[in-house]
Amino acid sequence: MKILLMGHPNVGKSVFFNRLTAANIIESNYPGTTVDYTKGYMRLEGKDIEIIDVPGTFSLEPKDKAEEVAVRMLHESKGSKVMCVIDASKVERGLYLALEIIEQGFSVVIALNMWDVAIDKNIDIDAKKLEQILGIPVVPTVGISGEGIFALVSRLKDATPVKVEDIVERTEGIKHKANTPDERWALIEGISKKIVTFGEYQHTLKDAIGDFTVKPATGIPFAIAVLYGFWSIFGSFAGFFTDGFLVKIFDEHWLPWLQAVFPGGLGNWFYALIVDVGHLENGVLAASDNCFESFGALSSGLFVPVGVVLPAIFIFYLMLALLEDIGYMPRLAVLIDTVLHKIGLHGYAIVPSVLALGCNVPAVGATRILETKKQRFMMMTLLAVFIPCGAQIGIMQDVIPGSIGFVMLYLMAGYFIFGYILNKVIPGRIPEILMDVPPYQKPMSRNISRKVWMRTSGFLKVAVPLVIFGSLLVNVLYLAGTIDWLGNILAPMFEGWFGVPRETAGPLVAAFLRKDLAVAQLSAIEMTKYQMISAVVLVSIYFPCIATFAMMLREGGKTFLGSLAVLLVVVFTWGGLLHLLWKLMGVA
Amino acid sequence: MTKRSGLEKNNDLYFIYFLILGLATLAFGITDLIVTITGSEYSIGVLNIPNDGFRGGWGGLIILFAGIFYLSGLKDLYEIHQLAKVVMGSILIWIIAGTDIFAMITESIPGGEDGGWFNTAQGFLGTYAPPYAPAIFLLPFSLVVIFCIHKYYKKI
Ligand SMILES: Nc1nc2c(ncn2[C@@H]2O[C@H](COP(=O)(O)OP(=O)(O)OP(=O)(O)O)[C@@H](O)[C@H]2O)c(=O)[nH]1
Ligand SMILES: [Mg+2]
Numbered sequence: 191m192k193i194l195l196m197g198h199p200n201v202g203k204s205v206f207f208n209r210l211t212a213a214n215i216i217e218s219n220y221p222g223t224t225v226d227y228t229k230g231y232m233r234l235e236g237k238d239i240e241i242i243d244v245p246g247t248f249s250l251e252p253k254d255k256a257e258e259v260a261v262r263m264l265h266e267s268k269g270s271k272v273m274c275v276i277d278a279s280k281v282e283r284g285l286y287l288a289l290e291i292i293e294q295g296f297s298v299v300i301a302l303n304m305w306d307v308a309i310d311k312n313i314d315i316d317a318k319k320l321e322q323i324l325g326i327p328v329v330p331t332v333g334i335s336g337e338g339i340f341a342l343v344s345r346l347k348d349a350t351p352v353k354v355e356d357i358v359e360r361t362e363g364i365k366h367k368a369n370t371p372d373e374r375w376a377l378i379e380g381i382s383k384k385i386v387t388f389g390e391y392q393h394t395l396k397d398a399i400g401d402f403t404v405k406p407a408t409g410i411p412f413a414i415a416v417l418y419g420f421w422s423i424f425g426s427f428a429g430f431f432t433d434g435f436l437v438k439i440f441d442e443h444w445l446p447w448l449q450a451v452f453p454g455g456l457g458n459w460f461y462a463l464i465v466d467v468g469h470l471e472n473g474v475l476a477a478s479d480n481c482f483e484s485f486g487a488l489s490s491g492l493f494v495p496v497g498v499v500l501p502a503i504f505i506f507y508l509m510l511a512l513l514e515d516i517g518y519m520p521r522l523a524v525l526i527d528t529v530l531h532k533i534g535l536h537g538y539a540i541v542p543s544v545l546a547l548g549c550n551v552p553a554v555g556a557t558r559i560l561e562t563k564k565q566r567f568m569m570m571t572l573l574a575v576f577i578p579c580g581a582q583i584g585i586m587q588d589v590i591p592g593s594i595g596f597v598m599l600y601l602m603a604g605y606f607i608f609g610y611i612l613n614k615v616i617p618g619r620i621p622e623i624l625m626d627v628p629p630y631q632k633p634m635s636r637n638i639s640r641k642v643w644m645r646t647s648g649f650l651k652v653a654v655p656l657v658i659f660g661s662l663l664v665n666v667l668y669l670a671g672t673i674d675w676l677g678n679i680l681a682p683m684f685e686g687w688f689g690v691p692r693e694t695a696g697p698l699v700a701a702f703l704r705k706d707l708a709v710a711q712l713s714a715i716e717m718t719k720y721q722m723i724s725a726v727v728l729v730s731i732y733f734p735c736i737a738t739f740a741m742m743l744r745e746g747g748k749t750f751l752g753s754l755a756v757l758l759v760v761v762f763t764w765g766g767l768l769h770l771l772w773k774l775m776g777v778a
Numbered sequence: 779m780t781k782r783s784g785l786e787k788n789n790d791l792y793f794i795y796f797l798i799l800g801l802a803t804l805a806f807g808i809t810d811l812i813v814t815i816t817g818s819e820y821s822i823g824v825l826n827i828p829n830d831g832f833r834g835g836w837g838g839l840i841i842l843f844a845g846i847f848y849l850s851g852l853k854d855l856y857e858i859h860q861l862a863k864v865v866m867g868s869i870l871i872w873i874i875a876g877t878d879i880f881a882m883i884t885e886s887i888p889g890g891e892d893g894g895w896f897n898t899a900q901g902f903l904g905t906y907a908p909p910y911a912p913a914i915f916l917l918p919f920s921l922v923v924i925f926c927i928h929k930y931y932k933k934i
Pocket of ligand 1: 199200216218223304
């Protein structure tokens with residue numbers, strides 16, 4: 191037997207899944223958190239039963255790629271049982287999907303989840319009566335506390351296929367069948383009249399603030415404050431660990447120790463790869479005194495991911511998890527909807543965009559919640575090109591603290607301008623969507639800590655090996671003279687078109703593996719403040735890092751070539767424009 | 779309506795309180811923006827107005843917004859949507875003051891570039907000495923909304 195967890199977006203399916211299996215799936219307070227299915231196993235009466243967390247879907251006529259996955263899962267799983275999760279405070283909407291699934295002949299159990307919310311809202315549901323009408327088990331549950339989940343599982347065995355005609359009959363007063371959407375809605379109305387009573391409900395403070403944070407006049411000032419707080423805490427926290435302690439540990443203890451105990455010494459090629467390439471001082475090779483300049487796989491290669499990026503990534507994900515679980519993200523989405531519409535996207539594009547500020551890889555996956563191919567292509571391309579990831583932002587804060595604001599603004603401007611152009615030239619439609627804004631919620635520390643841990647450890651697993659490998663590779667290329675050769679060949683382009691030193695070739699090679707490493711390497715090159723800004727912008731908009739690359743290929747397929755074409759155009763225009771700007775200002 | 783909110787009593791008092799607080803907040807916000815735009819240094823006694831683009835510019839703007847939230851919400855505070863505006867005004871101040879204090883804490887602990895691992899006791903305490911930014915002064919007065927929320931839910 192197999193069990194599918196199905197239901198509308200944001201009703202708590204992933205919460206159920208995490209409780210039933212020992213797995214860890216990201217749960218967040220906005221629709222579209224899960225975009226692909228996940229399998230897990232649950233132990234029931236001595237047997238392991240496969241259970242699948244399916245992306246949320248409103249109906250069995252899919253509207254986006256995540257919903258397509260859901261519907262496909264259902265069709266591929268004939269004979270399995272479906273645990274249909276319904277938001278008890280919006281029973282009617284959930285019943286529609288449940289009826290569709292029942293109609294397909296599946297055995298269904300219904301979880302009336304968010305029972306606590308329904309009680310708060312004074313909505314009274316007669317679960318017994320609903321069970322009697324539908325002829326399938328119905329259990330009230332509270333996902334976050336686990337209430338009712340055990341009862342739900344124990345009722346699985348009572349689930350059998352039922353005929354919709356029988357439901358129509360038991361509902362009484364409904365004269366027709368339920369084959370068309372209209373007839374189905376009529377049936378649901380009939381059922382709901384029998385089982386739901388709405389008590390008096392007074393707006394709470396939470397609701398009122400919820401309303402004000404989506405209305406532009408009050409919501410935009412509030413959003414500015416939230417982003418201010420986000421950025422300020424990010425800077426203080428990362429500065430505390432990196433500048434306060436980790437730089438000291440790496441530069442004053444780790445690097446000198448390595449230099450002292452590692453065999454070889456300055457000038458030895460193996461020593462250069464692993465510890466320190468050194469630099470020329472009056473024609474003599476001198477040892478580096480910090481991990482930005484040493485370039486070794488064990489010096490810079492560890493310092494960049496652990497010393498600089500780890501604190502930044504950690505605090506970013508901690509605050510993101512808070513905003514997600516409180517339920518602020520959908521409000522940000524509504525606020526920015528009008529602006530994003532101008533570039534052919536809609537408010538929910540803010541979810542992949544914000545995720546990309548942490549790491550572009552999951553962000554590319556999150557584009558599945560967008561409806562059309564055109565939107566997904568645009569979003570993927572824009573975020574891979576213009577949104578710097580948390581690792582890169584963390585290191586920029588350390589290397590170019592004074593110019594980071596400008597870099598971010600320049601990239602953001604590119605995002606909108608190229609978004610506008612892409613929207614005009616790419617054929618395809620942009621559908622209007624109705625955005626669902628869930629109520630604010632108290633975040634739960636268990637969920638927050640799990641999410642932060644999953645995302646941060648995921649970062650470490652990918653970043654540390656790649657940065658170490660990246661520094662090795664770039665060092666080898668340096669020692670072999672390849673980078674100098676490349677720099678000389680491309681010098682006219684670097685110096686003439688982009689206005690950056692030819693040595694930038696090295697970091698740009700590194701950028702293909704890790705952007706954070708690339709920015710760190712830039713800091714060791716002699717150049718003016720403005721050249722540095724140009725170089726950092728180039729690192730951002732030029733090729734996505736290899737991990738993002740792979741993800742885009744997987745998600746976008748052939749459209750990936752299109753993204754590459756756009757990317758080339760952007761690098762030359764947007765990168766060259768910055769040089770022009772410096773020239774006009776007389777600083778280049 | 780069944781019960782009345784506890785805030786209906788002494789409505790005038792709340793009105794005057796948030797009027798004064800709102801005007802003070804508004805004034806701080808405007809000063810902050812002017813100081814930042816003109817690039818001047820502004821420090822009298824224990825008060826220091828930040829003048830960098832981030833804390834002075836964006837921060838000043840947010841304090842100005844907080845003042846507007848207070849002033850637009852103070853009438854008929856017992857009405858939930860009015861109370862919500864006042865609460866949001868306070869949240870804005872908490873964000874500014876909170877991040878200021880957090881920055882102070884993170885600065886006070888490490889020893890700095892040439893010092894030891896940790897700061898000296900003197901250096902540690904020195905970080906917390908005045909002058910402070912306006913938001914820090916507004917903070918205690920903004921906390922009154924917590925009392926108001928409490929009163930609101932205590933039906934009379
Ligand atoms: N108050 C309350 N909140 C709940 C309950 N169950 C889940 N939640 C919250 O609802 C939000 C959504 O939960 P998820 O499990 O991510 O929802 P999902 O159905 O997997 O959503 P998608 O992946 O977007 O389809 C989270 O913030 C949960 O903490 C419940 O019974 N009561
Ligand atoms: Mg989910």
